[in-house]
Amino acid sequence: MGLTIGQVAKECGVDVETIRFYERDGLIRQPARPDSGFRRYPPDVVKRILFVRRAKALGFSLREIRDLLSLRVDSATTCDEVKKRAEEKIIDIKNKIRSLQEMKHALEKLTAACRGRGPTAECPILEALEDGNDAGTPKGTPEQYPGKQAATKG
Amino acid sequence: MGLTIGQVAKECGVDVETIRFYERDGLIRQPARPDSGFRRYPPDVVKRILFVRRAKALGFSLREIRDLLSLRVDSATTCDEVKKRAEEKIIDIKNKIRSLQEMKHALEKLTAACRGRGPTAECPILEALEDGNDAGTPKGTPEQYPGKQAATKG
């Protein structure tokens, strides 16, 4: 007769409170509450929550995720409207993919440089991220950045 | 003799306060302050800030971005260490790319379905995001979600 909120939480690797929060926020539907008022979820809510988490990790806000999840044609939305919104999102996503691919390239260059070579002082990620630039005059003064230590602390 | 904080802000499309915040947070180096104590930036700080913004839009936290930007070999970091961290990030990024490609596919399917067909009730994004699943038994009960309205409000 459906999963309890605790079971869903465990399957999704999130906290029970998070699920209640997502419900309040309109990201998941209010489930049935047959017996004692306890929520009972259909199994596919798990997919939905996992989608939310993944989309969040990709930089979408909960509001955007709500929009994504609501992309369907129903009595209140025309085909054209849905198509338009979907196409906007596709462009958005393509841009994200491109940025990530650039970052990946930069990092791959870094590991490659690392394999054969010694110290590369300036930040190779920035070098490689310039529009179609692929080397770059090194600038001397390879100072450390102050402020909070970046990793390498544990 | 370098850009003022205001000029950098304008070029990056961010607020002056954001730049000061990034400085405090260790994302950008403390610039020179020759004359009256005003910050003077080398032009490449613009690239750095734009990188931060892009990375943020891709779901990286400022802490992670600091780590990314610090990936270089210097007197305090061995090649192996850098390589290890870079490779972890590459895996991370590959996963993000894959997720985004799945989302893109799902949306493309949606617009395609839209072109030829009428109402598709259940959420096609979720259908398409199941591991290697590509249709899915429609489930009846095409209810609306309550909670906050998802877009379609303007």
Add this chain to the structure above:
DNA sequence: CTTGACACCGTAGCAGGGTACGGGGGCATC
């Protein structure tokens, strides 16, 4: 030498996205 745009600093406030808490109930099991 004043006016205005911009810079400085510290601190406070805010939105997003959860997370924790406290008090109360359901249900199975010992």
Add this chain to the structure above:
DNA sequence: GATGCCCCCGTACCCTGCTACGGTGTCAAG
């Protein structure tokens, strides 16, 4: 029928990542 585990609800709190504020200083132009 008491113990323990899970659920309910509302509210308060917390961290991240800015953003705004207020009071002061600088410098270039008129």
